Amino acid sequence: MGRVLPDPHPHRLAPRTARHVRVRAPVRRVRLRRRSHSAESGPAASSDQAERGGQVTEANLPKAALWDAVFAERKALAADLAGLDEEAWRTPSLCEGLSVRELLAHLTAGASLSWPRWMLGVIKCRFDxxxxxxxxxxxxxxxxxxxxxxxxxxxxTSTTRPIPLKAMLGDIVVHGEDIRRPLGIRREHPVATVTAVAAYFQRTNLAVPSAKRAAGLRLEATDGPFRAGSGPLAAGPTIALVGAMTGRAVYCDELDGAGVPVLRERCESR
Incomplete structure (x- = not known):
């Protein structure tokens, strides 16, 4: 993702913008299908915080709940991709240069490698x-x-990870959408999950410069309790705020407010 997985080098997995999409093979048009996951297991958002309009952060989710959210996101993505034909698997993802199939394999790698094993591979590749x-x-x-x-x-349900647990949750959410959206698939993520992910990316530049993109802006979710920052407003669905903070300019189309042009420019300039 840009690099929300273990890759500290942002260019390989830089988000694909509309200007740079290179379709490498004819892609079957896939009819948009919305799948509701409101009944699935997952951490529930805090109702009292939602009523107060306060920010819900990733600190509100204990370690076990974070892992449960990661597992739920992986299983939901697998279910959404069941039955794809080979043509659909070749669809370019929102990550530069990777098909949806390649990006899914990247997610598998992230759930299979510990930090020492990942770094050993980096050394073998001479830090490339x-x-x-x-x-x-x-x-x-x-x-x-x-x-x-x-x-x-x-x-x-692997608990192997090369990056922090909060980053793992952000990784599966963001890359899951990088895969779904070009295929015309939409997921209704649990509110607490995307809220925790938004709070994480709003304050960290660990994997991608998401906090830098959000700096000086007031971000407000219209479908959940996430609110953070001060300055010109960018408001919209929580997942759109997450996508924009992680450098995917296409999500800015779903946001409103005086801060959206600033956020879009930061996405496009990377």
């Missing part, structure tokens, strides 16, 4: 992080989209 990302995802790509999906399903 792009090469390391490519090597690891190719190992998990399989011979078909079905095999790629099966490998991902196999790590759905």
């Amino acid at each position: 992080f792009d090469a390391q990302v490519d090597v690891q995802l190719r190992r998990r790509l399989g011979r078909s989209g079905a095999e790629t999906l099966a490998a991902f399903e196999g790590v759905a």
